[in-house]
Amino acid sequence: ASSLTEAKEFVKRLRRQTDLCNMVKTVRALLNNNSTVTVLRSGLHAIFNEKSLDVTKDLFQEKFRNAKKRQKNIQLKCLKNFISSLTSSTDIRDLLSCLSSDLQTFVIKPSKSKEAFKEQASDFMLKWNLLLSNVGKILTINRTDSFG
Helix, strand or coil: CHHHHHHHHHHHHHHHHHHHHHHHHHHHHHHCCHHHHHHHHHHHHHHHHCCCCHHHHHHHHHCCCCCCCCCCCHHHHHHHHHHHCCCCCCCHHHHHHHHHHHHHHHHHCCCCCHHHHHHHHHHHHHHHHHHHHHHHHHHHHHCCCCCC
């Protein structure tokens, strides 16, 4: 029974690894296309300029009414840092390094204990997924040229 469980976990990890490898190949091809990157960057900048993500920002802050406990919107900071490092000649390793550095700064270092880290990491992932879903939806609906 334990061997079966371990085998299932191994298969899950292998599928995730394969998915990540395929995603990296796709992103590398897109990063080598200057016009695609330029259109994507302009679409992402337009989302911020149009304040299309205000609803998302409000959801992040809803939980924290007390100004002292108000969470800094680290997901938006991470996304803005990611966009600023996105160029047509950027290597995917540089983009991942940017995200890794932000995670180190905003999630890992501030954690005081293992439990605090788990809570902060879980909260970050939930809100990061929500943010990226909203960005994808806005690009799909309002900026189809950017969502190539």
